[in-house]
Amino acid sequence: MRTCPKPDGENYPYSDDTFKLITKLAPTIKKYSRKYNIPPIAVAGAIADEYNTRGKYLRAFVDWGQDVFISLLSDRAIRLDHKVGVNSKWLNATKHDLGIGNIKLETAMKIYNYYKIIFGKQINSWDDLVDYILTDEGTVHIASLVIRKAKFTM
Numbered sequence: 001m002r003t004c005p006k007p008d009g010e011n012y013p014y015s016d017d018t019f020k021l022i023t024k025l026a027p028t029i030k031k032y033s034r035k036y037n038i039p040p041i042a043v044a045g046a047i048a049d050e051y052n053t054r055g056k057y058l059r060a061f062v063d064w065g066q067d068v069f070i071s072l073l074s075d076r077a078i079r080l081d082h083k084v085g086v087n088s089k090w091l092n093a094t095k096h097d098l099g100i101g102n103i104k105l106e107t108a109m110k111i112y113n114y115y116k117i118i119f120g121k122q123i124n125s126w127d128d129l130v131d132y133i134l135t136d137e138g139t140v141h142i143a144s145l146v147i148r149k150a151k152f153t154m
Contacts, residue, residue: 050103075127098134103142103146108142
């Protein structure tokens with residue numbers, strides 16, 4: 001019986017944790033891919049690429065800390081950051097990447113506003129959006145719409 005050699009780092013870009021995550025998300029990925037008529041592999045790949053950058057230890061801790069910090073900010077503070085519009089993560093909460101898909105808060109709000117009619121979930125504040133991005137479904141949903149927008153923009 002012939003077996004395949006164990007993949008090396010160059011040919012095997014995703015960690016076991018990334019494969020486990022995508023397996024867990026598969027039903028949700030399929031749901032939104034069907035809903036928005038986009039390839040599920042595109043959604044899975046986009047999330048896997050971002051999740052895989054977390055790695056372990058320090059980077060994972062920094063990503064987790066960023067999620068916690070932004071989730072603790074008030075809607076008023078985030079709205080002020082957005083209004084002032086500084087182009088720095090240090091001075092603007094909307095520039096932070098959140099959740100397992102590292103979705104920039106600013107991008108998520110643009111996607112929500114663009115697809116508000118078909119979004120299917122009411123987002124009333126920046127806080128609501130942060131909370132939604134931090135869920136698995138929210139990440140898959142928004143990532144799917146980003147891909148849909150790219151598909152129909154090209």
